[in-house]
Amino acid sequence: MNKNALIIVACSLLLGLLIVFFGGKKDATGSSVNNVQNTEIRDGVQYVTIYAKGGYSPKVSIAQANIPTKLIVKTNGTYDCSSALVIRSIGYQKMLSQTGEEVIDLGTPQVGKIQGLCSMGMYSFVVNFK
Numbered sequence: 440m441n442k443n444a445l446i447i448v449a450c451s452l453l454l455g456l457l458i459v460f461f462g463g464k465k466d467a468t469g470s471s472v473n474n475v476q477n478t479e480i481r482d483g484v485q486y487v488t489i490y491a492k493g494g495y496s497p498k499v500s501i502a503q504a505n506i507p508t509k510l511i512v513k514t515n516g517t518y519d520c521s522s523a524l525v526i527r528s529i530g531y532q533k534m535l536s537q538t539g540e541e542v543i544d545l546g547t548p549q550v551g552k553i554q555g556l557c558s559m560g561m562y563s564f565v566v567n568f569k
């Protein structure tokens with residue numbers, strides 16, 4: 440009886456820990472995706488980095504307007520259609536390599552949004568220039 444009770448307590452504890460751990464981890468990942476600093480200005484050029492694999496991450500980026508900007512799209516074993524990238528506003532369409540880094544010149548964006556899509560329009564990302 441005592442042994443069984445102990446096992447039940449231990450199991451509940453373990454389950455609780457698992458929930459806290461994975462729940463917490465999920466939250467942390469979620470917020471870090473939203474708050475991630477994926478823009479960088481080097482030598483007067485702004486770089487915005489997007490990861491493409493099973494969709495695009497981060498889905499929403501915030502960048503500065505009126506600065507020459509390049510979009511870096513990183514793939515890493517990307518066999519899904521997020522490697523078929525379309526950015527309509529700049530007339531860009533390309534099949535990215537499955538693993539690599541694509542640098543796309545966005546010119547000097549004004550205030551507004553630039554949207555990237557997979558060729559099927561299933562996955563998307565937005566860079567919000569402010």
Ligand SMILES: [Cu+2]
Pocket residue numbers: 520521557558559560561562
């Ligand atoms: Cu797609």
